[in-house]
Amino acid sequence: APALPRLPEAPAAHTVLNLREYETIARGLLDPIFYDYVAGGARDEVTVRANEHGFARLGLLPRMLRGSDTRDLGVTLFGTPSSLPVFLSPTAFHRLAHPDGELATARAAAKAGVIMTVGMASTTSVADVAAAARQAVPDRAPALWFQLYLQPDMAVTRALVRRAEAAGCTALLVTVDSPVLGIHERNKRNGFNDLPPGVVCENLRDLTGSEPGHIRQIAMSADLGWDHLDRLREMTSLPVVLKGVLHPEDGRIAVAHGVDGLLLSNHGGRQLDTAPATVDLLPDMLAAVAGRVPVLLDGGVRRGTDVVKALALGATAVGIGRPVVYGLAAGGEDGVRHVVDLLREEIDHTLALCGATAPRDLTPDLVRTVPAVP
Ligand code: FNR
Known part of the structure; x- marks a missing residue:
């Protein structure tokens, strides 16, 4: 197994201008095997590229002279307030990126007032993550969601749900796009198939098997059906958000099964390669759901303009995955904080230029399909 990454020198924040630069910095700091794990995707990585390209093929058509000097970027998502229409999507194994791991991410998210999704495959227990968030901002309840792979x-499943509830998580993101694991040829080439010694999936401790917290305890099962979701639904009063449905018909079925929301996600191109870009699928999913539940989106969001495009098309909020891990690798808590703050400034600036004062002002007519600019 590869060694833990060396503790990176935090770059002076003012020298980093945008999220893509954080990828470059992280690439220089991370063990190449871990960088490939984060950056890579399934097979030819067509979907990885498609997600960003989807945003690049949309232009923003701004409105003028609407006369307002104040903007409010805040939203409430399933009862949890967020200072931005952006949340941290679940990403596994933060201790591969930085020794402080999920604790650093949680502190940054809490101080920035955004929701962090704690992965089932986090390398710090959800209880410890919640404690770090509470400690970082004592006067506010921690804004944490918990991501769960639906288990056969x-x-x-029940034990994990109880752990998330006990930690104070306010929603469950249930990932359903992984009946089998995506094949990442970079990981195969690098021989990366185990976590380094001492790094374990803390949420899985004492659940099953003889190897506490071993990644292989996460069951991927192609045998799961909608009835499993029904049983999960009966198990908890937390809002349940389904992560990874892409087909509009699945959106309709999910709503019929009582989900509280959908996260339109192709897992950042890490599961089915050649799945379309999420932003391209958004209009059809919104039509299928017809306003009955909020639709969130992730995949390829790297700029405030990407966020504004997704919101204008009708998404309630968007998630970021890789940029968080890159910020974490580059600067621990400060790096994650800076990633969120960069996005905040870009969203605010974009709203101003579009003549909007809040996410609710954004409408689909502001988005036009344009030829891809080289
Ligand atoms: C992920 N993602 C993910 N999703 C999930 O439901 N459970 C998980 O454990 C993980 N783990 C994970 C690890 C890493 C390193 C990455 C990059 C991604 C997918 C994640 O939640 C999200 O859908 C995508 O990352 C969004 O795309 P971008 O923002 O990375 O382009």
């Missing part, structure tokens, strides 16, 4: 063993 309902006892394991």
Whole structure:
């Protein structure tokens, strides 16, 4: 197994101008095997590229002279307030990126007032993550969601749900796009198939098996059906958000099964390669759901303009995955904080230029399909 990454020197924040620069910095700091794990995707990585390209093929058509000097970027998502229409999507194994791991991410998210999704495959327990968030901002309840791979063993599912509830998580993101794991040829080439010694999936401790917290305890099962979701639904009063549905018909079925929201996601191109860009699928999904539940989106969001495009098309909020891990690798808590703050400034600036004062002012007519600019 590869060694833990060396502790990176935090770059002076003012020298980093945008999220893509954080990828370049992280690439220079991370063990190449871990960088490939984060940056890579399934097979030819067509979907990885498609997500960003989807945003590049949309232009923003601004409105003028609407006369307002104040903007409010805040939204409330399933009862949890967020200072931005952006949340941290779940990403596994933060201790591969930085020794402080998920604790650093949680502190940054709490101080920035955005929601962090704690992955089932986090390398710090959800209880410890919640404690770090509470400590970082004592006067506010931690804004944490918990991501769960739907498990065939309902006892394991129940134990994980209880851990998330006990930690104070306010929603469950249930990932359903992984009946089998995506094949990442970079990981195969690098021989990366185990976590380094001492790094384990803390949420899985004492659940099953003889190897506590071993990644192989996460069951990927192609045998799961909508009835499993129904049983999860009965298990908790937390809002349930389904992550990874792409087909509009699945959106309709999910709503019929009582989900509280959808996260339109192709797992950042890490599961089915050649799945379309999420932003291209958004209009059809919104039509299928017809306003019955909020639709969130992730995949390829790297700029405030990307966020504004997704919101204008009708998404309630968007998630960021890789940029968080890159910020973490580059500067621990400060790096994640800076990633969120860069996005905040860009969204605010974009709203001003579009003549909007809040996400609710954004409408689909502001978005036009344009030829891709080289
Ligand atoms: C992920 N993602 C993910 N999703 C999930 O439901 N459970 C998980 O454990 C993980 N783990 C994970 C690790 C890493 C390193 C990455 C990059 C991604 C997918 C993630 O939640 C999200 O859907 C995508 O990352 C969004 O795309 P961008 O923002 O990375 O382009």
